[in-house]
Amino acid sequence: MIEVFTKISEATKLLLEKGFTPLHASSALSMVGSALKVDRVYIFENQPYPIRGRMMADARYAWTVPGLTSPLESSTLQSVCLRELAPQWSDLLSQGHIVTSLTKDAPPRMKVLLDDHKTRSMMMAPLRPAKEWWGFVGFDDCQQNRVWSAEEVILLKSLASGLSAALRHRQMRSSLSQTRSQLREMMTLSVNR
Structure with missing residues (x-):
């Protein structure tokens, strides 16, 4: 498990230093997925506004072992x-809890999607870079009916915490960039008067 914690730390550091881009997120998820020996690691982002009154989420970043379909595809x-x-999983994630399940035990509609x-x-964990529930990160095992250990749950929580910090960092960078642009525009306008 120490190896996996090390990979989670390296993945978080990569995203904080290089930015939360598709390339770097894929590399980070690959590090963790390979170390944990899972078949798929993914990040879903909740859409900021409900569509037709329904809250939706999109697969944004993923890593998958060869031979399996990526959530992005x-x-x-x-x-x-x-x-x-x-519905119960949605409630649990929105309240900050982890969700784990064997596909055979999943709610009927989710079972079809997982199959x-x-x-x-x-196993999924919520991502909260701020107060709002931003989305979730998850691990899939496509080889066996894996009952996730307490240590693996802690690892996922650790990854979710690191990813949330990296997302918060990205949001702060974006906000600073916008502020700089606005200040430049204001200075340009005042000089040109």
Whole structure:
């Protein structure tokens, strides 16, 4: 488990230093997924505004072992309404809790989606870079009906915390960049008067 904690630290450092870009996020998820020996690691982002009154989430970043479909390549994993697929899971994640399940024990509609993606067991944790629930990170095991250990749950919480910090850092960088641009525009306008 020390190796996995090390990879989570390296992944978080990469995202903080290099930025939360698709390339760096994929590298970070690859480090963690390989160390934990899972088949898929993914990050879903909640859409900021409900569509037709439904809160949706999109697969934004992912790493997958060769031979499996990436969530980024699957149309069924874009605009996912978690509340409709697994209402209790949606409630748990929005309240800051971890969700773990074997596919065979998942709510019926979620079970169909997991089966379609060859998932045998999964675990998800919420991402909260600020007060609002931003999205979630998850692990899939497509080889076995994996019952996640207490240590693996702690590892996922650690990863979710690191990812949330990196997302918060990205948001702060973006806000600072916007402020700089506005100040430059104001200075340009005042000089040109």
